[in-house]
Amino acid sequence: MIELSEIRSLARDFAQAELRPGVEQWDHEAALGESVLPQLAELGFLGMLVSEEDGGAGFGMPAFVAALEEIAWGEPATALLVLVQQVVARGLGTSPADVRGRWLGGIASGELRGCYAFGDDVALHATQDGDAWRVSGSAPFVLHAGDGAAVALVRAGTDAGQATFAVALDDGAAFGERLDTLGLRPLHVSPLVLEAAAAVRLDDAAYTAASHTGRLGVAAVALGIAQAALDHALGYAAVREQFRTKLRDFDAIRFKLADMATSIAATRALLLDAAQQESATAAAMAKVLASRTAMHVTTEAVQVFGGYGYMRDYPVEKLMRDARAMGLIQGADERLRLEIASSLYDD
Ligand SMILES: Cc1cc2nc3c(=O)[nH]c(=O)nc-3n(C[C@H](O)[C@H](O)[C@H](O)COP(=O)(O)OP(=O)(O)OC[C@H]3O[C@@H](n4cnc5c(N)ncnc54)[C@H](O)[C@@H]3O)c2cc1C
Known part of the structure; x- marks a missing residue:
């Protein structure tokens, strides 16, 4: 069993060697270096909270927050990229095997990007279409929307109140223009617009x-x-x-x-x-x-x-x-x- 201190020092070494040298340039160019995502995936950071059964590293929350702090010490936007993947992964992690199988392995390996829309400002509505659900509406600020995200975890209104959905972004999803931000400049923030996008309803635990x-x-x-x-x-x-x-x-x-x-x-x-x-x-x-x-x-x-x-x-x-x-x-x-x-x- 790997110790918390070992995970912290692995993350610190990575941050020191691979992130710190790029900080100024990535802030200036408003983009992370191309090698960052593959490196995070290779070291297992993108799947920290994905269970081993679902293709991740299966770490607990204390180890995750320790690693994330160190990555943020190196470069904060990179840590938020890791975090968004884990937020989506933890939501999907509570769902049935077919949903987990569809997305979790890809999220852990970095082949699939996730995003989420949970805020009060999110205006999404879900309707039932036979066994399936469709979500429409928009969310104004979504990290990684339009930046290759394949799945969104969203809160949407239904006739019976708010519920949580996993939305496939390959059809019925459009992304607004990337927004210009004060800080966290390498992050891609944009509106997410859904038009009858196919969705899977998840349990509230998600x-x-x-x-x-x-x-x-x-x-x-x-x-x-x-x-x-x-x-x-x-x-x-x-x-x-x-x-x-x-x-x-x-x-x-x-x-x-x-x-x-x-x-x-x-x-x-x-x-x-x-x-x-x-x-x-x-x-x-x-x-x-x-x-x-x-x-x-x-x-x-x-x-x-x-x-x-x-x-x-x-x-x-x-x-x-x-x-x-x-x-x-x-x-x-x-x-x-x-x-x-x-x-x-x-x-
Ligand atoms: C860089 C960035 C990235 C983001 N990424 C995401 C993302 O990936 N997914 C996502 O879903 N959202 C994202 N958001 C949205 C973020 O969660 C919202 O901006 C935040 O919840 C505030 O909502 P708002 O902007 O509508 O402000 P408002 O709700 O309009 O709030 C304005 C001010 O009023 C206060 N206020 C509002 N309502 C109340 C109340 N009931 N009681 C007391 N005070 C109140 C707020 O605290 C705030 O100070 C992102 C935002 C930023 C800045």
Whole structure:
């Protein structure tokens, strides 16, 4: 049985060797290097949460969030690519053997790309057509829609309320123009438009598993962004001198670095705890704390770099742009905080 620390260090080695060197160029070109996806597949990261029986690596959630944090430390958009595959995989993983057999092996190997549309802004409706279902409507922001995605996991309204569907994207699917984003620039975000697309209705467990994975995963990505920003700040403060003193020796800077490290440690502990439970509230808490940590730490890292921190030649402004998405994706933090509050009152 492979240890959590071994998975973490495998992911860190990959991030250091294969992702860090490309960060600046991929941000500039708004595209990941071509070798990234095959490498992720070969190392088994695309199938981490797919069972071995279905062609994946069959890891548990703690191992997944640890690996994802390290990949995000290397390059956050890459970690989100891995996460989207796992959200879809975990949703499909609860479905009958024929559905799993159709898609899961391809998702784990990277031959098939998945995407999902779950937000409140998603306007999808499903109708029954004999034994089959058809889904129509649109979702405005979907990661990897139009970027070769073959299957979408969606929430759609039915005459009897919201339900979850796996939609094949080979027929009845169109993709809007790719959207221009503040951060996470290598990611392909576009609208997904469905017109009577053939769908398989899944159990509610599919949505629960997918959404749980999404929350924990975004928390892990946010944490990786924060750790990367702290590491850059520590490095810079150790070499930059002002008034013949290293920045690291100014108390004002030391307080910042201490607070950044403390927030990161607290977030990592909460995330690991949440990853060991099935609780949606615990996952929401981890996601909300992690998105705040990412924003706080990256903003402070820019401050530690001074004016250079604002310049594109230095790495921290990009991390701040990436961090800004963490409070929005996979449920805006306000919605998650309302959900957390409801759990306190048992509403
Ligand atoms: C980079 C990126 C990638 C994304 N990828 C995906 C994807 O792959 N799949 C997908 O399904 N979605 C995706 N989304 C969409 C994302 O989940 C939504 O943007 C998010 O849920 C917020 O919804 P909205 O944009 O409609 O904002 P609104 O719902 O219009 O919210 C605007 C503001 O009002 C607040 N608000 C809204 N409703 C309430 C309420 N009831 N109570 C309190 N406050 C409220 C929100 O918190 C927010 O601050 C992505 C978004 C981004 C930015």
